[in-house]
Amino acid sequence: RPGSKSPAGSQGGKGFRGNGKVEEAGKQRQVTPLNRNSVRRCTGSRTSPGRAKGTAGAGATMSKHLDPCTKPEHRIVVVGDLHGMVHKAKALWRALEETLTQPILLSALVVFLGDYCDRGLYTRELLCWLTSLQQERARRGARTICLLGNHEFCLLGFLGLLPAPKVDPDFLFRHTWDRDDVNRNERERWWGCGEDQEVLDLVHLQGRRWGGSWYEKSYGSTATFASYSVERGDREGLRRSMPEEHLEFLQRCPWVHIEESPLLGRCVFVHAGLEADGSADCVAQLQLLQGRDARQSQPEPLFGRDGVLHTPPQLARMGTTVVSGHHGRVMLRTHRLIIDNCAGDERNTLAAMVLPEMVLVHHGGEVEAKDPGLVFPGRTRFRKTSAVPPATPPALQEPATPPPQPPQPFCATPPSSPPRSPGSRRPCGRPHQRGSSAPAVDAWALRMPQGDSSPLEN
Numbered sequence: 001r002p003g004s005k006s007p008a009g010s011q012g013g014k015g016f017r018g019n020g021k022v023e024e025a026g027k028q029r030q031v032t033p034l035n036r037n038s039v040r041r042c043t044g045s046r047t048s049p050g051r052a053k054g055t056a057g058a059g060a061t062m063s064k065h066l067d068p069c070t071k072p073e074h075r076i077v078v079v080g081d082l083h084g085m086v087h088k089a090k091a092l093w094r095a096l097e098e099t100l101t102q103p104i105l106l107s108a109l110v111v112f113l114g115d116y117c118d119r120g121l122y123t124r125e126l127l128c129w130l131t132s133l134q135q136e137r138a139r140r141g142a143r144t145i146c147l148l149g150n151h152e153f154c155l156l157g158f159l160g161l162l163p164a165p166k167v168d169p170d171f172l173f174r175h176t177w178d179r180d181d182v183n184r185n186e187r188e189r190w191w192g193c194g195e196d197q198e199v200l201d202l203v204h205l206q207g208r209r210w211g212g213s214w215y216e217k218s219y220g221s222t223a224t225f226a227s228y229s230v231e232r233g234d235r236e237g238l239r240r241s242m243p244e245e246h247l248e249f250l251q252r253c254p255w256v257h258i259e260e261s262p263l264l265g266r267c268v269f270v271h272a273g274l275e276a277d278g279s280a281d282c283v284a285q286l287q288l289l290q291g292r293d294a295r296q297s298q299p300e301p302l303f304g305r306d307g308v309l310h311t312p313p314q315l316a317r318m319g320t321t322v323v324s325g326h327h328g329r330v331m332l333r334t335h336r337l338i339i340d341n342c343a344g345d346e347r348n349t350l351a352a353m354v355l356p357e358m359v360l361v362h363h364g365g366e367v368e369a370k371d372p373g374l375v376f377p378g379r380t381r382f383r384k385t386s387a388v389p390p391a392t393p394p395a396l397q398e399p400a401t402p403p404p405q406p407p408q409p410f411c412a413t414p415p416s417s418p419p420r421s422p423g424s425r426r427p428c429g430r431p432h433q434r435g436s437s438a439p440a441v442d443a444w445a446l447r448m449p450q451g452d453s454s455p456l457e458n
Helices: 036-043 086-100 102-107 123-139 150-159 184-188 205-211 222-227 235-241 244-252 282-290 443-447
Strands: 014-016 021-024 027-030 076-079 109-112 144-146 256-261 265-270 321-324 330-333 336-339 351-355 359-362 367-369
Touching: 076 086, 076 336, 086 102, 086 123, 086 351, 086 359, 123 144, 123 222, 123 244, 150 205, 150 235, 150 244, 256 282, 336 351
Parallel strands: 076 109, 109 144, 265 321, 321 336
Antiparallel strands: 014 021, 021 027, 076 351, 256 265, 330 336, 351 359, 359 367
Protein backbone atom coordinates (compact mmCIF):
# COMPACT_ATOMS: atom_id res chain seq x y z
CA ARG A 1 0.00 0.00 0.00
CA PRO A 2 1.15 3.62 -0.51
CA GLY A 3 3.22 4.80 2.40
CA SER A 4 4.42 1.35 3.49
CA LYS A 5 7.83 -0.10 2.74
CA SER A 6 8.30 -3.42 1.05
CA PRO A 7 10.82 -5.98 2.28
CA ALA A 8 13.02 -5.12 -0.67
CA GLY A 9 12.97 -1.49 0.34
CA SER A 10 14.10 -2.34 3.83
CA GLN A 11 17.12 -4.13 2.34
CA GLY A 12 18.18 -1.18 0.20
CA GLY A 13 16.49 -2.39 -2.99
CA LYS A 14 13.20 -0.95 -4.20
CA GLY A 15 10.64 0.81 -2.06
CA PHE A 16 7.40 2.68 -2.62
CA ARG A 17 6.63 6.03 -1.15
CA GLY A 18 3.27 7.61 -0.58
CA ASN A 19 4.00 10.47 -3.00
CA GLY A 20 4.00 8.17 -6.04
CA LYS A 21 7.80 7.99 -6.44
CA VAL A 22 9.90 4.86 -6.70
CA GLU A 23 13.23 4.65 -4.92
CA GLU A 24 15.73 2.37 -6.65
CA ALA A 25 19.41 2.22 -5.68
CA GLY A 26 19.48 5.89 -4.77
CA LYS A 27 17.70 6.98 -7.96
CA GLN A 28 14.18 8.37 -8.20
CA ARG A 29 11.77 8.26 -11.14
CA GLN A 30 8.24 9.59 -11.41
CA VAL A 31 5.38 7.08 -11.63
CA THR A 32 2.18 8.16 -13.38
CA PRO A 33 -0.72 7.23 -11.06
CA LEU A 34 -3.79 5.55 -12.51
CA ASN A 35 -6.92 7.62 -12.85
CA ARG A 36 -10.38 7.12 -14.27
CA ASN A 37 -9.48 8.40 -17.75
CA SER A 38 -6.43 6.18 -18.09
CA VAL A 39 -8.44 3.14 -17.00
CA ARG A 40 -11.13 4.01 -19.53
CA ARG A 41 -8.53 4.23 -22.30
CA CYS A 42 -7.08 0.90 -21.31
CA THR A 43 -10.37 -0.96 -21.12
CA GLY A 44 -11.82 0.63 -24.26
CA SER A 45 -15.23 1.16 -22.67
CA ARG A 46 -16.19 3.86 -25.19
CA THR A 47 -15.93 1.57 -28.18
CA SER A 48 -18.64 -0.61 -29.60
CA PRO A 49 -19.31 -3.91 -27.79
CA GLY A 50 -17.17 -6.79 -28.89
CA ARG A 51 -14.66 -4.70 -30.84
CA ALA A 52 -11.75 -2.69 -29.52
CA LYS A 53 -11.19 0.88 -30.59
CA GLY A 54 -8.84 1.27 -33.53
CA THR A 55 -9.56 -2.16 -35.06
CA ALA A 56 -11.50 -0.80 -38.04
CA GLY A 57 -8.41 -0.61 -40.23
CA ALA A 58 -7.16 -2.90 -42.93
CA GLY A 59 -7.15 -5.95 -40.67
CA ALA A 60 -10.75 -5.58 -39.52
CA THR A 61 -13.67 -7.49 -40.96
CA MET A 62 -16.84 -5.84 -42.17
CA SER A 63 -20.35 -6.56 -40.97
CA LYS A 64 -22.04 -9.85 -41.71
CA HIS A 65 -24.87 -7.94 -43.41
CA LEU A 66 -22.61 -6.71 -46.24
CA ASP A 67 -21.83 -8.64 -49.39
CA PRO A 68 -18.06 -9.14 -49.70
CA CYS A 69 -18.43 -9.59 -53.47
CA THR A 70 -19.59 -5.97 -53.93
CA LYS A 71 -16.81 -3.69 -55.13
CA PRO A 72 -15.96 -0.96 -52.58
CA GLU A 73 -16.28 1.79 -55.19
CA HIS A 74 -19.87 0.69 -55.89
CA ARG A 75 -21.02 1.35 -52.32
CA ILE A 76 -22.93 4.48 -51.32
CA VAL A 77 -23.27 5.74 -47.74
CA VAL A 78 -26.16 8.15 -47.16
CA VAL A 79 -26.13 10.22 -43.94
CA GLY A 80 -29.27 11.90 -42.63
CA ASP A 81 -29.76 15.41 -41.27
CA LEU A 82 -27.14 16.38 -38.66
CA HIS A 83 -28.55 19.65 -37.20
CA GLY A 84 -25.52 20.77 -35.21
CA MET A 85 -25.02 17.45 -33.37
CA VAL A 86 -21.31 16.98 -33.89
CA HIS A 87 -21.06 14.39 -31.11
CA LYS A 88 -23.54 12.12 -32.86
CA ALA A 89 -21.91 12.73 -36.23
CA LYS A 90 -18.50 11.63 -34.94
CA ALA A 91 -20.00 8.58 -33.23
CA LEU A 92 -21.82 7.64 -36.43
CA TRP A 93 -18.62 7.95 -38.44
CA ARG A 94 -16.84 5.61 -36.02
CA ALA A 95 -19.70 3.14 -36.31
CA LEU A 96 -19.43 3.28 -40.11
CA GLU A 97 -15.70 2.62 -39.91
CA GLU A 98 -16.36 -0.43 -37.75
CA THR A 99 -19.16 -1.70 -39.98
CA LEU A 100 -17.49 -1.14 -43.35
CA THR A 101 -13.81 -0.90 -42.28
CA GLN A 102 -11.79 2.20 -43.11
CA PRO A 103 -10.52 1.11 -46.56
CA ILE A 104 -14.02 0.32 -47.82
CA LEU A 105 -15.46 3.55 -46.38
CA LEU A 106 -12.67 5.46 -48.10
CA SER A 107 -13.58 3.90 -51.45
CA ALA A 108 -17.33 4.45 -51.06
CA LEU A 109 -19.31 7.53 -52.08
CA VAL A 110 -20.54 9.38 -48.97
CA VAL A 111 -23.54 11.71 -49.35
CA PHE A 112 -24.65 14.06 -46.56
CA LEU A 113 -28.26 15.09 -47.17
CA GLY A 114 -28.04 18.60 -45.73
CA ASP A 115 -29.34 20.46 -42.65
CA TYR A 116 -26.11 20.99 -40.77
CA CYS A 117 -27.16 24.03 -38.72
CA ASP A 118 -29.96 24.92 -36.22
CA ARG A 119 -31.59 22.99 -33.34
CA GLY A 120 -28.37 21.35 -32.16
CA LEU A 121 -25.93 23.28 -29.99
CA TYR A 122 -22.75 22.75 -32.02
CA THR A 123 -23.27 24.17 -35.49
CA ARG A 124 -19.83 25.79 -35.54
CA GLU A 125 -18.07 22.60 -34.41
CA LEU A 126 -20.03 20.50 -36.89
CA LEU A 127 -19.08 22.72 -39.84
CA CYS A 128 -15.43 22.54 -38.75
CA TRP A 129 -15.64 18.75 -38.67
CA LEU A 130 -17.41 18.52 -42.03
CA THR A 131 -14.96 20.78 -43.82
CA SER A 132 -11.94 18.92 -42.46
CA LEU A 133 -13.51 15.55 -43.27
CA GLN A 134 -14.29 16.55 -46.84
CA GLN A 135 -10.79 17.95 -47.35
CA GLU A 136 -9.10 14.88 -45.90
CA ARG A 137 -11.15 12.48 -48.01
CA ALA A 138 -10.53 14.57 -51.13
CA ARG A 139 -6.79 14.49 -50.44
CA ARG A 140 -6.94 10.69 -50.40
CA GLY A 141 -9.05 10.48 -53.56
CA ALA A 142 -12.43 9.78 -51.90
CA ARG A 143 -15.72 11.34 -52.94
CA THR A 144 -17.84 13.26 -50.41
CA ILE A 145 -21.03 15.13 -51.36
CA CYS A 146 -22.51 17.63 -48.88
CA LEU A 147 -25.91 18.71 -50.16
CA LEU A 148 -27.58 21.99 -49.27
CA GLY A 149 -30.56 21.72 -46.92
CA ASN A 150 -33.40 24.12 -46.35
CA HIS A 151 -31.79 25.40 -43.12
CA GLU A 152 -28.57 26.32 -44.94
CA PHE A 153 -30.68 27.95 -47.64
CA CYS A 154 -32.29 30.12 -44.97
CA LEU A 155 -28.92 30.95 -43.39
CA LEU A 156 -27.42 32.03 -46.70
CA GLY A 157 -30.59 33.92 -47.57
CA PHE A 158 -30.41 35.75 -44.25
CA LEU A 159 -26.80 36.79 -44.86
CA GLY A 160 -27.47 37.75 -48.49
CA LEU A 161 -25.10 35.09 -49.83
CA LEU A 162 -27.44 33.08 -52.04
CA PRO A 163 -26.11 32.84 -55.62
CA ALA A 164 -27.60 35.20 -58.15
CA PRO A 165 -29.61 33.43 -60.89
CA LYS A 166 -27.58 32.93 -64.05
CA VAL A 167 -30.54 33.85 -66.23
CA ASP A 168 -31.16 37.07 -64.28
CA PRO A 169 -27.99 38.37 -62.59
CA ASP A 170 -29.68 41.61 -61.50
CA PHE A 171 -32.46 39.83 -59.60
CA LEU A 172 -33.24 41.29 -56.17
CA PHE A 173 -34.37 38.84 -53.50
CA ARG A 174 -36.91 41.34 -52.22
CA HIS A 175 -39.14 40.05 -55.03
CA THR A 176 -39.51 36.78 -53.08
CA TRP A 177 -41.37 38.54 -50.26
CA ASP A 178 -42.55 41.91 -51.64
CA ARG A 179 -45.83 40.62 -53.05
CA ASP A 180 -49.41 41.76 -52.89
CA ASP A 181 -50.66 38.42 -51.56
CA VAL A 182 -48.73 38.82 -48.26
CA ASN A 183 -50.76 40.51 -45.55
CA ARG A 184 -49.51 42.90 -42.91
CA ASN A 185 -49.62 40.41 -40.02
CA GLU A 186 -47.34 38.05 -41.89
CA ARG A 187 -44.85 40.82 -42.64
CA GLU A 188 -44.63 41.76 -38.96
CA ARG A 189 -43.45 38.21 -38.13
CA TRP A 190 -40.37 38.54 -40.30
CA TRP A 191 -36.95 39.80 -39.39
CA GLY A 192 -35.89 43.29 -40.44
CA CYS A 193 -39.01 45.39 -40.17
CA GLY A 194 -36.86 48.40 -39.24
CA GLU A 195 -33.89 47.67 -41.52
CA ASP A 196 -32.79 49.78 -44.46
CA GLN A 197 -34.21 48.99 -47.85
CA GLU A 198 -30.76 48.37 -49.30
CA VAL A 199 -30.21 45.56 -46.77
CA LEU A 200 -33.61 44.01 -47.31
CA ASP A 201 -33.09 43.91 -51.06
CA LEU A 202 -30.44 41.21 -50.51
CA VAL A 203 -32.40 39.09 -48.01
CA HIS A 204 -34.52 36.17 -49.22
CA LEU A 205 -38.00 35.52 -47.83
CA GLN A 206 -36.82 32.35 -46.07
CA GLY A 207 -33.95 34.31 -44.55
CA ARG A 208 -36.33 36.86 -43.06
CA ARG A 209 -38.42 34.07 -41.59
CA TRP A 210 -35.34 32.26 -40.28
CA GLY A 211 -34.01 35.36 -38.49
CA GLY A 212 -37.30 36.30 -36.84
CA SER A 213 -38.62 35.05 -33.51
CA TRP A 214 -42.01 33.92 -34.78
CA TYR A 215 -40.60 30.91 -36.69
CA GLU A 216 -38.13 29.89 -33.98
CA LYS A 217 -40.07 26.72 -33.17
CA SER A 218 -39.92 25.64 -36.79
CA TYR A 219 -36.30 26.50 -37.61
CA GLY A 220 -34.48 26.61 -34.27
CA SER A 221 -32.08 29.28 -35.51
CA THR A 222 -31.27 30.53 -32.01
CA ALA A 223 -28.88 27.59 -31.58
CA THR A 224 -26.90 28.69 -34.64
CA PHE A 225 -26.58 32.26 -33.38
CA ALA A 226 -25.50 30.95 -29.96
CA SER A 227 -22.87 28.63 -31.41
CA TYR A 228 -21.13 31.69 -32.92
CA SER A 229 -21.67 33.75 -29.70
CA VAL A 230 -24.08 36.15 -31.39
CA GLU A 231 -27.46 37.45 -30.29
CA ARG A 232 -30.40 36.16 -32.28
CA GLY A 233 -31.19 38.45 -35.21
CA ASP A 234 -27.76 40.14 -35.29
CA ARG A 235 -27.07 39.82 -39.02
CA GLU A 236 -23.81 41.76 -39.10
CA GLY A 237 -22.51 40.04 -35.99
CA LEU A 238 -23.17 36.61 -37.42
CA ARG A 239 -21.50 37.57 -40.68
CA ARG A 240 -18.36 38.67 -38.84
CA SER A 241 -18.28 35.66 -36.51
CA MET A 242 -18.60 32.95 -39.14
CA PRO A 243 -15.24 31.90 -40.60
CA GLU A 244 -14.80 32.35 -44.31
CA GLU A 245 -14.15 28.63 -44.59
CA HIS A 246 -17.64 27.91 -43.29
CA LEU A 247 -19.30 30.40 -45.61
CA GLU A 248 -17.43 29.08 -48.64
CA PHE A 249 -18.35 25.53 -47.68
CA LEU A 250 -22.07 26.38 -47.53
CA GLN A 251 -21.93 28.29 -50.79
CA ARG A 252 -20.27 25.35 -52.54
CA CYS A 253 -22.88 22.83 -51.42
CA PRO A 254 -24.77 21.46 -54.45
CA TRP A 255 -28.54 21.40 -54.39
CA VAL A 256 -28.80 18.01 -56.11
CA HIS A 257 -26.51 15.12 -57.00
CA ILE A 258 -27.24 12.50 -59.67
CA GLU A 259 -25.32 9.23 -59.43
CA GLU A 260 -25.29 6.50 -62.08
CA SER A 261 -24.84 3.35 -60.03
CA PRO A 262 -23.98 0.10 -61.86
CA LEU A 263 -25.93 -1.84 -59.22
CA LEU A 264 -28.88 0.45 -58.41
CA GLY A 265 -29.35 2.47 -61.58
CA ARG A 266 -29.80 6.23 -61.52
CA CYS A 267 -30.14 7.77 -58.04
CA VAL A 268 -31.13 11.41 -57.43
CA PHE A 269 -29.97 12.80 -54.08
CA VAL A 270 -31.80 15.93 -52.96
CA HIS A 271 -32.64 17.30 -49.53
CA ALA A 272 -36.47 17.03 -49.52
CA GLY A 273 -37.45 15.34 -52.81
CA LEU A 274 -39.03 16.09 -56.16
CA GLU A 275 -42.60 17.16 -56.82
CA ALA A 276 -44.49 14.05 -57.89
CA ASP A 277 -48.00 15.39 -58.50
CA GLY A 278 -47.25 16.35 -62.11
CA SER A 279 -47.46 20.09 -61.47
CA ALA A 280 -43.76 20.53 -62.32
CA ASP A 281 -41.75 18.83 -65.02
CA CYS A 282 -38.96 16.61 -63.69
CA VAL A 283 -36.42 17.93 -66.17
CA ALA A 284 -37.26 21.51 -65.22
CA GLN A 285 -36.93 20.70 -61.51
CA LEU A 286 -33.51 19.15 -61.99
CA GLN A 287 -32.34 22.08 -64.11
CA LEU A 288 -33.39 24.58 -61.43
CA LEU A 289 -31.56 22.56 -58.78
CA GLN A 290 -28.42 22.15 -60.85
CA GLY A 291 -28.45 25.88 -61.67
CA ARG A 292 -29.16 26.78 -57.99
CA ASP A 293 -31.95 29.12 -58.98
CA ALA A 294 -33.19 30.86 -55.79
CA ARG A 295 -35.85 33.05 -57.37
CA GLN A 296 -38.68 30.97 -55.90
CA SER A 297 -40.06 31.99 -52.55
CA GLN A 298 -39.96 28.39 -51.31
CA PRO A 299 -38.21 25.81 -53.51
CA GLU A 300 -40.17 22.60 -53.06
CA PRO A 301 -37.20 20.23 -53.57
CA LEU A 302 -35.66 21.79 -50.45
CA PHE A 303 -38.74 22.74 -48.38
CA GLY A 304 -41.56 20.47 -49.57
CA ARG A 305 -43.44 17.99 -47.42
CA ASP A 306 -46.31 15.83 -48.64
CA GLY A 307 -45.89 16.81 -52.29
CA VAL A 308 -42.37 15.35 -52.49
CA LEU A 309 -42.85 12.08 -50.59
CA HIS A 310 -43.10 10.01 -53.77
CA THR A 311 -40.92 9.64 -56.83
CA PRO A 312 -42.38 11.25 -59.99
CA PRO A 313 -44.00 8.51 -62.12
CA GLN A 314 -41.98 9.41 -65.21
CA LEU A 315 -38.77 8.85 -63.25
CA ALA A 316 -39.98 5.70 -61.50
CA ARG A 317 -40.84 4.11 -64.85
CA MET A 318 -37.23 4.60 -65.91
CA GLY A 319 -35.94 3.01 -62.70
CA THR A 320 -34.73 6.26 -61.09
CA THR A 321 -34.65 6.36 -57.28
CA VAL A 322 -34.97 9.58 -55.26
CA VAL A 323 -33.05 9.68 -51.96
CA SER A 324 -33.59 12.48 -49.43
CA GLY A 325 -33.74 13.44 -45.77
CA HIS A 326 -35.76 16.36 -44.29
CA HIS A 327 -38.92 14.46 -43.27
CA GLY A 328 -37.96 13.24 -39.81
CA ARG A 329 -38.41 9.55 -40.53
CA VAL A 330 -36.96 6.52 -42.28
CA MET A 331 -39.22 5.56 -45.17
CA LEU A 332 -38.74 2.81 -47.75
CA ARG A 333 -40.92 2.84 -50.85
CA THR A 334 -40.52 1.76 -54.43
CA HIS A 335 -37.77 3.96 -55.90
CA ARG A 336 -38.00 6.27 -52.86
CA LEU A 337 -35.72 6.37 -49.82
CA ILE A 338 -35.87 8.83 -46.90
CA ILE A 339 -33.19 8.88 -44.19
CA ASP A 340 -33.84 11.34 -41.34
CA ASN A 341 -34.68 9.61 -38.09
CA CYS A 342 -32.91 12.17 -35.88
CA ALA A 343 -34.60 15.40 -37.09
CA GLY A 344 -32.49 17.49 -34.72
CA ASP A 345 -33.93 15.81 -31.62
CA GLU A 346 -31.39 14.80 -28.99
CA ARG A 347 -33.58 11.86 -27.98
CA ASN A 348 -33.40 10.26 -31.43
CA THR A 349 -30.53 8.37 -32.99
CA LEU A 350 -28.56 9.56 -35.98
CA ALA A 351 -28.32 6.97 -38.75
CA ALA A 352 -26.82 6.32 -42.16
CA MET A 353 -27.86 3.88 -44.89
CA VAL A 354 -25.30 1.69 -46.66
CA LEU A 355 -26.21 0.81 -50.23
CA PRO A 356 -26.77 -1.49 -52.08
CA GLU A 357 -27.37 -3.88 -49.14
CA MET A 358 -29.71 -1.43 -47.36
CA VAL A 359 -27.95 -1.65 -43.98
CA LEU A 360 -29.00 1.04 -41.48
CA VAL A 361 -26.16 2.00 -39.10
CA HIS A 362 -26.97 4.03 -35.97
CA HIS A 363 -24.54 6.29 -34.14
CA GLY A 364 -24.70 3.99 -31.11
CA GLY A 365 -23.35 1.05 -33.11
CA GLU A 366 -26.63 -0.75 -33.81
CA VAL A 367 -26.96 -2.24 -37.29
CA GLU A 368 -30.28 -3.06 -39.01
CA ALA A 369 -30.59 -5.00 -42.27
CA LYS A 370 -33.48 -3.77 -44.43
CA ASP A 371 -34.98 -5.45 -47.50
CA PRO A 372 -33.52 -3.87 -50.66
CA GLY A 373 -36.51 -5.07 -52.66
CA LEU A 374 -38.70 -2.48 -50.93
CA VAL A 375 -36.84 0.33 -52.72
CA PHE A 376 -35.02 -1.36 -55.60
CA PRO A 377 -37.29 -3.95 -57.24
CA GLY A 378 -35.49 -7.15 -58.08
CA ARG A 379 -32.81 -6.92 -55.40
CA THR A 380 -32.87 -9.34 -52.48
CA ARG A 381 -31.41 -9.15 -49.02
CA PHE A 382 -27.87 -10.44 -48.67
CA ARG A 383 -27.58 -13.37 -46.29
CA LYS A 384 -24.10 -14.41 -45.28
CA THR A 385 -23.55 -18.16 -45.42
CA SER A 386 -21.56 -20.01 -42.84
CA ALA A 387 -17.82 -20.09 -43.47
CA VAL A 388 -17.50 -23.59 -41.97
CA PRO A 389 -17.14 -26.19 -44.76
CA PRO A 390 -19.84 -28.86 -44.84
CA ALA A 391 -19.07 -32.11 -43.09
CA THR A 392 -17.75 -34.94 -45.23
CA PRO A 393 -20.52 -37.48 -45.80
CA PRO A 394 -19.80 -40.92 -44.36
CA ALA A 395 -18.59 -43.62 -46.69
CA LEU A 396 -21.34 -45.44 -48.49
CA GLN A 397 -21.92 -48.87 -47.12
CA GLU A 398 -23.72 -51.80 -48.62
CA PRO A 399 -27.17 -52.16 -47.14
CA ALA A 400 -27.56 -55.07 -44.81
CA THR A 401 -29.14 -58.11 -46.47
CA PRO A 402 -32.41 -58.96 -44.80
CA PRO A 403 -32.56 -62.44 -43.32
CA PRO A 404 -34.26 -65.00 -45.54
CA GLN A 405 -37.84 -65.82 -44.72
CA PRO A 406 -39.62 -69.05 -45.43
CA PRO A 407 -41.85 -68.96 -48.49
CA GLN A 408 -45.55 -68.54 -47.87
CA PRO A 409 -48.35 -69.60 -50.17
CA PHE A 410 -49.85 -66.82 -52.25
CA CYS A 411 -53.53 -66.16 -51.71
CA ALA A 412 -55.36 -64.33 -54.50
CA THR A 413 -58.24 -63.42 -52.24
CA PRO A 414 -57.90 -61.47 -49.07
CA PRO A 415 -58.28 -63.44 -45.85
CA SER A 416 -61.59 -63.53 -44.17
CA SER A 417 -62.35 -60.59 -41.93
CA PRO A 418 -62.73 -61.09 -38.19
CA PRO A 419 -66.25 -61.18 -36.82
CA ARG A 420 -67.76 -57.77 -36.38
CA SER A 421 -69.45 -56.51 -33.29
CA PRO A 422 -73.07 -55.44 -33.63
CA GLY A 423 -73.41 -51.86 -34.82
CA SER A 424 -69.88 -51.58 -36.22
CA ARG A 425 -69.23 -50.56 -39.84
CA ARG A 426 -67.79 -52.99 -42.36
CA PRO A 427 -64.35 -51.91 -43.68
CA CYS A 428 -64.66 -50.82 -47.27
CA GLY A 429 -61.25 -52.11 -48.30
CA ARG A 430 -60.33 -48.87 -50.11
CA PRO A 431 -56.69 -47.88 -49.74
CA HIS A 432 -57.47 -44.39 -48.40
CA GLN A 433 -60.40 -43.38 -46.22
CA ARG A 434 -62.11 -40.05 -46.91
CA GLY A 435 -61.03 -37.37 -44.51
CA SER A 436 -57.89 -39.21 -43.45
CA SER A 437 -54.57 -37.38 -43.52
CA ALA A 438 -52.54 -40.54 -44.09
CA PRO A 439 -51.11 -41.08 -47.58
CA ALA A 440 -52.86 -43.44 -49.98
CA VAL A 441 -51.35 -46.92 -49.58
CA ASP A 442 -52.34 -50.01 -51.48
CA ALA A 443 -54.44 -52.20 -49.21
CA TRP A 444 -53.07 -55.35 -50.87
CA ALA A 445 -49.49 -54.26 -50.19
CA LEU A 446 -50.27 -53.98 -46.50
CA ARG A 447 -51.30 -57.63 -46.40
CA MET A 448 -48.59 -59.08 -48.66
CA PRO A 449 -45.68 -60.88 -47.03
CA GLN A 450 -42.14 -59.68 -47.78
CA GLY A 451 -40.78 -61.00 -51.07
CA ASP A 452 -44.16 -61.36 -52.81
CA SER A 453 -45.71 -58.96 -55.32
CA SER A 454 -49.15 -57.47 -55.56
CA PRO A 455 -51.49 -58.95 -58.14
CA LEU A 456 -52.06 -55.39 -59.44
CA GLU A 457 -48.43 -55.30 -60.66
CA ASN A 458 -48.77 -58.48 -62.82
